[in-house]
Amino acid sequence: MVNKTAQAGTLESNDIMITVAPARQCSGIVIDLESIVLPQYGQTIRKVILQAVQAYGIANAYIKAIDRGALDYTIRARTEAALQRSGAAKRAFR
Amino acid sequence: MKRLRRSMLFLPGNNPGMLQNGGIFAADSVILDLEDAVAPQEKDAARFLVAEALRSIDYGNSEKVVRINPLETFAERDIAVIAPSRPDVILIPKVQCSKDIEEISKMVSRYELLPGSIRLIALLETPQGIAQAHNIAGTGKRLSALALGAEDYTASLGATRSRYGEEIFFARMMVINAAAAASIQSIDTPFTDVDDIDGLQQDTVLAKKLGFKGKLVINPRQIDVIHEVFNPSNGEISWAVRVLEAIRQAEAEGSGVASLQGKMIDAPIVSRAEQIVHLARRLGLLKEGF
Numbered sequence: 616m617v618n619k620t621a622q623a624g625t626l627e628s629n630d631i632m633i634t635v636a637p638a639r640q641c642s643g644i645v646i647d648l649e650s651i652v653l654p655q656y657g658q659t660i661r662k663v664i665l666q667a668v669q670a671y672g673i674a675n676a677y678i679k680a681i682d683r684g685a686l687d688y689t690i691r692a693r694t695e696a697a698l699q700r701s702g703a704a705k706r707a708f709r
Numbered sequence: 710m711k712r713l714r715r716s717m718l719f720l721p722g723n724n725p726g727m728l729q730n731g732g733i734f735a736a737d738s739v740i741l742d743l744e745d746a747v748a749p750q751e752k753d754a755a756r757f758l759v760a761e762a763l764r765s766i767d768y769g770n771s772e773k774v775v776r777i778n779p780l781e782t783f784a785e786r787d788i789a790v791i792a793p794s795r796p797d798v799i800l801i802p803k804v805q806c807s808k809d810i811e812e813i814s815k816m817v818s819r820y821e822l823l824p825g826s827i828r829l830i831a832l833l834e835t836p837q838g839i840a841q842a843h844n845i846a847g848t849g850k851r852l853s854a855l856a857l858g859a860e861d862y863t864a865s866l867g868a869t870r871s872r873y874g875e876e877i878f879f880a881r882m883m884v885i886n887a888a889a890a891a892s893i894q895s896i897d898t899p900f901t902d903v904d905d906i907d908g909l910q911q912d913t914v915l916a917k918k919l920g921f922k923g924k925l926v927i928n929p930r931q932i933d934v935i936h937e938v939f940n941p942s943n944g945e946i947s948w949a950v951r952v953l954e955a956i957r958q959a960e961a962e963g964s965g966v967a968s969l970q971g972k973m974i975d976a977p978i979v980s981r982a983e984q985i986v987h988l989a990r991r992l993g994l995l996k997e998g999f
Contacts, residue, residue, distance in 0.1 A: 623754045629726035688765035689725040689758065696754035 617676045618702035624685075624693035631685035633664070633697040638675040644668055650682035663687050667694035671703045712772060713737045713991065714854065714894055714923040715939040716932045719776070721746035723755035732768035734929040740774040743787050744802050752783055756790040763794035774830065776800040780809055785816050792820035792827060798853070803861070804831040806841045807848040814849050827851065830896070834858030836865050839880045842887035855888045856925060857881060859898035870901075872908050874915070885920040899925040906934060913938040940992055941985045949985035950995075952978060 617637045624632040638645060646661050660682055667690070668676060678694075685693070718736035720727050722743045731739045741762060747755040763773060775796045777787035780803075788799065801813050810831060821827050829851040833839055839862065846855055859877045860870065868876040877898065888895035897916040900909045913924055913935050924935050941949070952974055959967035967974045989995040 627724075627726070629729065685725060686729055686765070688729075688761040692757040692761040693754065695757045699753060699757075 616703060617673060617698070621697050621700035621702075623696035623700060624689075626681060626683055628683045629685055629689065631660075631680055631682040631690055631693050633690075633693045634679040635694075635697045635701045635703075636677040636679075637701075638677045640675055642675050642677075644673070644676050644678065646678045646680060648680045648682065650680075651684055652682070659687075660685075660690060663690045664694050667691050668698065671698050671705055673698070673703060711894060711922075712853070713988075714772070714896060716923060716926045716935045717774065717856075717896060718771075718926040718929060718932065719746065719899075722759045722775075723747045723751050725758060728758065728762045729766055732766060732771055734932055735769065736771050736926060736929070736932050737923065738772040738774050738798070739768055740776050740800055740925075741796075742776045743783075743791075744776050744778050752778065752786075756787055760790050760794040763791070763796055772797045774798040774800050776802060776832075779803045780812060784813060788813070788816045789820050792817055793822055795822060796827060798828045798830055800830045800832055800856070802832045802858070803834055803838065804845055805835060805837045807844045810845060810848040810852060814851050817851070825850070828853045830854045830856055832856045832858050833880075833884060834861040836862065838862075839883050842883045843890060846887040846891035846893060852891075852893060854894035854896050854922075855884050856896035857884045857898045858925075860901065872902075872905070872912075874912065881916070881919055881921070889920065894922040895920065897921040897924040899927045900931065901927065903928040903930060906930075910934050910938065940994065941989050945985050946989045946994060949982035949989070952982035953986060 617635050620636040622634045624630050626632055644665060646664055648657060648661060650657060650660060664678060664680060714737050716736040717738040717740055718734060719740045719742050720731040722741050728741060741759045743755050743759060759775060773796045775791050777784050777799055799817060813829060817827050831845055831852060833842060833855055842855065857880055862880055863870050863876055885895045900912045902908055909931055916924055917938055923939060926932055926935060952969055955967045955969045955974060956979060
């Protein structure tokens with residue numbers, strides 16, 4: 616569960632800044648994405664963020680992502696860091 | 710067979726751009742750094758980034774090394790996140806005694822996926838660590854090299870770091886001798902002035918002459934210079950080939966003693982020649998057929 620608003624990542628190139636915030640029950644995972652490559656990779660970035668969030672078993676969260684051309688590995692890592700900082704715990708050891 | 714570690718390049722662990730490009734410089738090892746290169750409040754984020762980089766980035770032939778934080782700070786938290794991503798080596802900073810290696814080894818055993826697969830390198834960078842070099846070098850099966858970190862070491866001594874490194878001569882010899890006694894490798898401290906290529910070249914020549922097998926690298930520009938110094942020269946290769954030919958000829962003639970240009974070839978000379986030929990072959994510097 617996302618208990619509080621938390622952030623990870625930077626606005627430097629190749630990075631992505633992810634902010635996660637608690638959301639009301641039944642609101643689902645809302646991803647608000649800004650990216651320099653939105654038309655080309657917007658869907659992929661959303662998918663990577665969503666998968667990382669789902670690995671934590673989170674059903675409701677608001678996620679703001681400001682992308683500066685991050686690769687998938689960075690998107691996963693920054694999402695995971697933001698989630699951990701927000702108090703979320705992973706469901707199972709991978 | 711020992712791994713080639715002529716150059717070990719540091720990459721800052723919280724910088725996605727540098728982590729993803731680290732493989733293109735063809736360093737023998739890349740060191741994804743969670744320690745000095747990462748601010749204390751970013752340690753958690755860097756851990757995840759390095760773990761994901763290990764799984765996703767193609768580092769080519771470079772060995773994947775992670776420098777964790779010291780034992781008394783975040784070492785176990787680092788290992789818990791990093792070890793399942795299967796780095797080749799964990800570089801332990803500020804090792805003071807053999808017990809440090811034992812403790813880290815136990816932690817690695819708890820978290821690694823394939824038992825015994827992760828190797829360790831001990832970074833000696835305190836007067837205590839240098840004094841204990843021999844005990845440290847002989848600790849456990851995972852340890853594959855000792856490395857010297859001269860900046861912290863000279864600061865503890867109250868010495869001034871110089872271009873020629875007189876102040877670290879004792880530490881260098883302690884590290885080299887301890888590593889050789891335990892049949893592991895010794896890796897030299899980085900040359901920190903990245904604009905002084907002549908200084909780097911001289912420092913690396915000295916390191917090789919003293920017995921180091923490689924050098925820590927803080928800028929990709931330093932790699933080519935370091936490789937050139939640690940590669941066997943044409944003169945060394947041709948000498949080694951002649952030694953081994955003389956030995957082969959003496960054996961064919963049933964003679965127990967071989968000589969080259971009037972000098973007797975004894976066991977240490979043969980061993981040195983074999984090492985040079987072996988290295989030259991691995992680096993593709995030897996013609997086919999030998």
